[in-house]
Amino acid sequence: MISFFRDVLRVLRLPCREQTHLLSRQLDAPLSRGEACGSRIHVLYCRSCRTFRKQIRLLRDLAGSAGRELQSAGELPEDVRRRIVKGIQANRGRDTTQES
């Protein structure tokens, strides 16, 4: 409970620059409950950070739908597959301590 309020207060004191870091981080990892709460309060009264949050979420969603389209974008062509496998066999027995 104490850490919750500590996090809320800490986040509420952060300027917008750090708020945007939290808003972005939230898309990659969960914030602590206190951090999430502080961030939500900041966004309630800060229109610019609210716009920022809305836009990075939209971008993430657009990127995701681009990725889903990618899923149906075709298979490794047979000729390419054959050449790659041939390349693997040509590579065997090579000095494996050398980085390409």
Added chain:
Amino acid sequence: MSAGDLTIVAAAERWVREHGDVLWRFAMARARSKEIAEEIIQETIVAAMLAFDRFSAASSEQTWLLGIASHKIADHFRQLQRTARRGESSTHDGAGIDASDMQDRFDKRGKWANPPQKWDMRGDGAAENAEMSAALRTCVDALPPSLAETVWLRDIVGMPAEDVCKALDLTATNLWTRMHRARSALRACIERTIGMRHEEVSKLKAAQPARSVGPGGQGSP
């Protein structure tokens, strides 16, 4: 040839069989050229064979291979950028990331100095989204390669954050920093792109006030 070599060859053949399609789609989407995509997969497989003993079961094979492919693609783009810089340097057409998109938009105290503008979403949602997706694509392509690769794996491929860290050998904090820089730059880039487009539209409208063109430009007789 040792038994170890045989194991590696067998593993590499299996990678192509099991993950070839995923690698192909990824490389094609990023390089947009069959030749380059093929080259990237070749290089990825060779690099994976060389690093075979360093593969840790902590990440899945596919994550690991995508990570290697990602690095190869980043190398490819760095090379392209170097070549482009050696040639003409000022052929910027306003598309893609520019220096202003990477700039800090805050003042000394961390307050917004240059706050985000609301995106004017006129027209129907689907068309707006399609346009914005196209702008996003241009902007992602123009990101510095190290940021582009994280955006690709995390937001486009949709890999869990922990997997992106494993694939690119980043700490969680590194990843958050990169993603934040990338998202801020992309947001600014899209904002500028949309702004420019709206300016063009208003200029066109101002130039041709009498002609009203319906959606699709094909008015009924």
